[in-house]
Amino acid sequence: MFELPEFIHDSVRSASLRACTLQTLPSPQACFYSDPANRLICVLLSTITGLLNFVIDVPACTLTRYIAAHPVQPGAPTVVVPWEAWGTHGARVTVSTGTARFGTISGSRRVTACWPSGADGHGVLTVLDYCPRRVARAIARGTAPVLHGAEVGVEFTGADFGPLRTTLPCIATETQLPDGIAQGRDIAWICENGILFAQVRLRSIRC
Secondary structure, eight states, X not given: OBOXXXXXXXXXEEEEEEEXXXXXXXXXXSOOXXXXXXXXXXXXXXXSSSSEEEEEEXXXXXXXXXXXXSOOOTTOOOOOBOHHHHHHHHOEEEEEETTEEEEEEETTEEEEEEOOSSTTOOOEEEEEEOOHHHHHHHHHHXXXXXXXXXXXXXXXXXXXXXXXXXXXXXXXXXXXXXXXXXXXXXXXXXXXXXXXXXXXXXXXXXX
């Protein structure tokens, strides 16, 4: 059992788990992932108002490598792994505002659509990639912007504990959404070779 960090916000409503799942269909119908061992898991803690969310991105290899390095004997009691033993260096924790809309996960990538404050602000599509080989290549060659960690302030963790810092790096790629895409009714899917962004339009029906 892997321990998650604690937040002092008193309106956390629910937690959801999103992960990249590998299909069991035979080739060529099966989904393709360039690095299945590093597929991403995302834990989303939502508040009652929905205006604030805590996001924990964890590559699956962070957990599997820890389990392999610390085997447990059959029949042994459940072991609780402290957050500091695996999460500080093996995960990335961020705070997301209500203007961010979460899309899907594909392999080691996660896509998010966000709208800045202001009525005329254009939406921004952000892709986070946690593949260690691509991150290392981007750092060495300077070919893509790399985020070298994240910090959650004491207003969410408590002054006694200090800010929550995580050091897992990732590549962040941002693309401005075109005009006419408004906030609220959008869905973003990401796959190995591209992103599909759709918007739902509601029509009133008169009887």
